[in-house]
Amino acid sequence: MDAIDRSLIDLLRRSARLSYAELARQVGLSAPAVHERVGKLEAAGVIRGYHADVEPHAIQLGVTAIIGLVVNANDDLLDLLREMPEVESCYFMAGEESYLLKVRVATIDELEHVIVSMSHLPGVSRTRTMVALSTKWEGRPRPLN
Amino acid sequence: MDAIDRSLIDLLRRSARLSYAELARQVGLSAPAVHERVGKLEAAGVIRGYHADVEPHAIQLGVTAIIGLVVNANDDLLDLLREMPEVESCYFMAGEESYLLKVRVATIDELEHVIVSMSHLPGVSRTRTMVALSTKWEGRPRPLN
DNA sequence: ACGTTCTGTGGACGCTATTGACCGCAGTTT
DNA sequence: AAACTGCGGTCAATAGCGTCCACAGAACGT
Numbered sequence: 001m002d003a004i005d006r007s008l009i010d011l012l013r014r015s016a017r018l019s020y021a022e023l024a025r026q027v028g029l030s031a032p033a034v035h036e037r038v039g040k041l042e043a044a045g046v047i048r049g050y051h052a053d054v055e056p057h058a059i060q061l062g063v064t065a066i067i068g069l070v071v072n073a074n075d076d077l078l079d080l081l082r083e084m085p086e087v088e089s090c091y092f093m094a095g096e097e098s099y100l101l102k103v104r105v106a107t108i109d110e111l112e113h114v115i116v117s118m119s120h121l122p123g124v125s126r127t128r129t130m131v132a133l134s135t136k137w138e139g140r141p142r143p144l145n
Numbered sequence: 146m147d148a149i150d151r152s153l154i155d156l157l158r159r160s161a162r163l164s165y166a167e168l169a170r171q172v173g174l175s176a177p178a179v180h181e182r183v184g185k186l187e188a189a190g191v192i193r194g195y196h197a198d199v200e201p202h203a204i205q206l207g208v209t210a211i212i213g214l215v216v217n218a219n220d221d222l223l224d225l226l227r228e229m230p231e232v233e234s235c236y237f238m239a240g241e242e243s244y245l246l247k248v249r250v251a252t253i254d255e256l257e258h259v260i261v262s263m264s265h266l267p268g269v270s271r272t273r274t275m276v277a278l279s280t281k282w283e284g285r286p287r288p289l290n
Numbered sequence: 291a292c293g294t295t296c297t298g299t300g301g302a303c304g305c306t307a308t309t310g311a312c313c314g315c316a317g318t319t320t
Numbered sequence: 321a322a323a324c325t326g327c328g329g330t331c332a333a334t335a336g337c338g339t340c341c342a343c344a345g346a347a348c349g350t
Binding site: 001006009012013014015016017044045046047048049050051052053054055058059061064066078081082085086087088089090091092093094095097100104130131132133134135136137138139140141142143144 | 146151154157158159160161162189190191192193194195196197198199200203204206209211223226227230231232233234235236237238239240242245249275276277278279280281282283284285286287288289
């Protein structure tokens with residue numbers, strides 16, 4: 001993981017569809033060299049994937065909420081949460097609320113349904129929901145170095 | 146925005162480096178047709194970009210925290226927050242805490258510094274920090290229909 | 291110093307990106 | 321009903337890219 005690897009990561013975090021040829025030009029190597037470096041970064045798990053960033057409203061996911069879960073028994077709650085497609089992100093937290101979830105749904109009605117479902121999951125003793133009114137920005141890649 | 150557009154979005158959300166030829170095969174159109182559709186989705190702002198998903202630990206961003214901000218005067222706080230590269234995401238929230246921020250840094254010391262900086266920003270009357278012990282998953286794309 | 295390993299380059303090949311010309315259908319106008 | 325028009329597709333062509341291979345040079349350990 002040298003400076004060139006970091007440049008490649010930086011470039012791909014910003015613009016994942018750059019061609020190997022273009023990456024090669026940017027970092028001053030040949031295309032096959034870049035191909036191999038990126039392949040190794042993927043194999044090592046440094047690069048986990050490439051994802052299009054889609055305007056949530058355009059795909060009927062205009063309602064964003066953060067839900068904190070106070071948990072008593074933690075057995076397989078995680079598996080149950082993982083099965084809920086509305087849960088976009090899941091963090092295990094320090095503090096009284098063991099889990100913090102980012103949830104995305106189409107409507108407030110749907111959000112209500114998600115909250116009720118979660119509060120009925122075995123092991124969940126309380127939920128706390130914070131509704132986002134607007135997303136100022138999200139997933140902004142921090143420049144490296 | 147028909148079923149084919151939705152398929153393309155779905156495919157690119159999962160795997161942004163798919164070639165147009167491969168996308169074309171998956172949706173049963175020709176490559177130029179897919180090229181044009183994707184271009185229109187980008188131009189319309191539906192697809193906002195393509196980003197590599199990078200293991201945070203590998204790039205010295207192993208500490209994740211969620212910070213809530215209680216605000217009294219809201220003038221140009223947003224601009225100040227935007228200038229902080231540690232703030233990966235920023236939501237304007239309903240509730241007492243006007244902003245919820247996802248912050249990523251290398252160390253707890255750095256987190257402390259960020260919290261102190263934020264508490265001194267003009268307009269911020271209180272901060273509340275929740276530290277993530279582990280990220281179970283993040284930015285998981287919800288399958289469309 | 292030597293061999294080993296790692297990582298690069300350059301060339302070759304098939305496949306892809308991207309453009310332009312053309313076609314067919316739907317909706318609208320005359 | 322016929323003609324016009326715009327949209328969105330296919331096909332064809334070319335330039336450029338992805339990817340594999342053989343080979344070369346630097347870094348390293350013994």
